[in-house]
Amino acid sequence: ATRRHLSSSSTRMAVNNMTVFGGGLMGAGIAQVASQHGIKVTLCDLTDQALATSKTMIQKSLSRIANKKHPDSKDEQQAFISGVLDNVTFSTDPQASVKDVDLVVEAIVENIKVKKELFHMLDGECDAKTIFASNTSSLSISEIASATTPARRAKFGGLHFFNPVPQMKLVEVIRTEETSDETFQTLLDVCKRMQKRAVSCKDTPGFIVNRLLVPYMFEAVRMLEREDATAEDIDAAMKLGAGYPMGPFELLDFVGLDTAQHIMDGWRLKVESGEEKSLSSDLVAPSGLLSQKVKEGKLGRKSGEGFYKYN
Ligand code: CAA
Ligand code: NAD
Structure with missing residues (x-):
C-alpha cells in the first residue's frame, strides 16, 4: 500500500x-x-x-x-x-x-x-x-x-x-x-x-526489457547455428518484418557478446541450482557459437568484430 x-x-x-x-x-x-x-x-x-x-x-x-x-x-x-x-x-x-x-x-x-x-x-x-x-x-x-x-x-x-x-x-x-x-x-x-x-x-531476472530481449537474441544465434538462415537475412527480417531498429545480430554486436554471455551464464547458474524457477532450462541453454566468439575476443563493436566486422 x-x-x-x-x-x-x-x-x-x-x-x-x-x-x-x-x-x-x-x-x-x-x-x-x-x-x-x-x-x-x-x-x-x-x-x-x-x-x-x-x-x-x-x-x-x-x-x-x-x-x-x-x-x-x-x-x-x-x-x-x-x-x-x-x-x-x-x-x-x-x-x-x-x-x-x-x-x-x-x-x-x-x-x-x-x-x-x-x-x-x-x-x-x-x-x-x-x-x-x-x-x-x-x-x-x-x-x-x-x-x-x-x-x-x-x-x-x-x-x-x-x-x-x-x-x-x-x-x-x-x-x-x-x-x-x-x-x-x-x-x-x-x-x-x-x-x-x-x-x-520487481527484482526479477532481466527486469522487463532484458527478460524479453536476451532470450530473443539467443534464439537468433541458435537459428544461425542450425543454419536455418544467415545472420544478414535474420537481421533484415527483424528490421523490415518487425520494425526493429536493429536486427538481433547487430544488437548483440552493439550490446557486447561478453555481456550477453555473462547474462545467460548467470541465469543458467540460478536455474541449475534450483534458485530460479521462473526461467526454463531450454531458455538459458548456452550457445557454442557465441561462447566461441567471446573466447576469440570477438566481443562486437567495442572490439572491432563480433558477428560483423567494424572498422
Ligand atoms: N550519442 C549521441 N547521439 C547519438 C548517439 C550517441 N551515442 N547514437 C546515435 N545518436 C544520434 C544521431 O546523431 C542521430 O541524430 P539525428 O537523428 O538527430 O541526426 C540519431 O541519434 C540517430 O542515429 P543514427 O542515424 O546514427 O542511427 P539510428 O537511427 O540507426 O539509431 C540507435 C541508432 C538509436 C542506436 C538505433 O539503432 C536503436 O535504437 N537501436 C537499438 C538499440 C537497443 O535496442 N538498445 C538496447 C540494448 S539492450 C540494453 O541496453 C540493455 C542491456 O542491459 C543489455
Ligand atoms: P564494458 O565492458 O563496456 O565496461 C565495463 C567497465 O568496467 C570497463 O571499463 C572495466 O575496466 C570497468 N571495471 C571493471 N571492474 C571495475 C572496478 N572494480 N572498478 C571500476 N571499474 C571497473 O561493460 P558495459 O557494457 O558498460 O556494462 C557494464 C554494466 O552495465 C554491466 O553490468 C552490464 O550488464 C550492464 N549493462 C550493459 C548494457 C549493454 O548494452 N552493454 C546495457 C545495460 C546495462
Whole structure:
C-alpha cells in the first residue's frame, strides 16, 4: 500500500553529485547524461587507459549532440562539449571518488562476485547518506545489496539504463524488499532530472526489457547455428518484418557478446541450482557459437568484430 500511495511530496534526497563505477559503454554514457543535466560526476575505472577511452566515447557522443544543437557555430559546439566534460572528474581511485557523494551508480562487469566486492568495499567508505544503485542487466539487486549492511540496503536500488544511454529514453528502476520509499523516490527523481522515462519492475531476472530481449537474441544465434538462415537475412527480417531498429545480430554486436554471455551464464547458474524457477532450462541453454566468439575476443563493436566486422 505504501508503494501505491507514494506521493510526489514524499521525502527524497536531492542528488547533486554522483560517482559512476566502470567507464565502459554504459558508465561513460551515464556519466555524460548526468553531467549534461547539471549533476557533478566522478567517473571511476581501473586504469587511465580505460578512462581515456571513456573520455573519447563521451566526446564523440557530445559532438554529435553539439552539431545538432549549434549547427552554425563551432565555438558554441566547443563550449557545449567543454561545459559537459568540465563537470566530469576522471579517477582511478575508488576511495577518493566517493567522498561526500550523494549517489553511486555501478556499471562494471556483469559478474555477481565482482559487483559484491565493490559494494562491500564502498559501504565501508561512503557516508551513511549515500545511495547505491547498480546498472546490472540481469543480476539480482537484493543479492548484490546483501554485500552491504542493513542500513545501506534501505538505500540500495537498481537503476538500469539502455545502450546507447544518450539516445535511449528508458530507465528501469528496481526496488527490493528493503529499498526505502525515500531511496526509490530519489532514484525516480534522478531519472526525471536526466530526462529519462522511468518504469519500475520487481527484482526479477532481466527486469522487463532484458527478460524479453536476451532470450530473443539467443534464439537468433541458435537459428544461425542450425543454419536455418544467415545472420544478414535474420537481421533484415527483424528490421523490415518487425520494425526493429536493429536486427538481433547487430544488437548483440552493439550490446557486447561478453555481456550477453555473462547474462545467460548467470541465469543458467540460478536455474541449475534450483534458485530460479521462473526461467526454463531450454531458455538459458548456452550457445557454442557465441561462447566461441567471446573466447576469440570477438566481443562486437567495442572490439572491432563480433558477428560483423567494424572498422
Ligand atoms: N550519442 C549521441 N547521439 C547519438 C548517439 C550517441 N551515442 N547514437 C546515435 N545518436 C544520434 C544521431 O546523431 C542521430 O541524430 P539525428 O537523428 O538527430 O541526426 C540519431 O541519434 C540517430 O542515429 P543514427 O542515424 O546514427 O542511427 P539510428 O537511427 O540507426 O539509431 C540507435 C541508432 C538509436 C542506436 C538505433 O539503432 C536503436 O535504437 N537501436 C537499438 C538499440 C537497443 O535496442 N538498445 C538496447 C540494448 S539492450 C540494453 O541496453 C540493455 C542491456 O542491459 C543489455
Ligand atoms: P564494458 O565492458 O563496456 O565496461 C565495463 C567497465 O568496467 C570497463 O571499463 C572495466 O575496466 C570497468 N571495471 C571493471 N571492474 C571495475 C572496478 N572494480 N572498478 C571500476 N571499474 C571497473 O561493460 P558495459 O557494457 O558498460 O556494462 C557494464 C554494466 O552495465 C554491466 O553490468 C552490464 O550488464 C550492464 N549493462 C550493459 C548494457 C549493454 O548494452 N552493454 C546495457 C545495460 C546495462
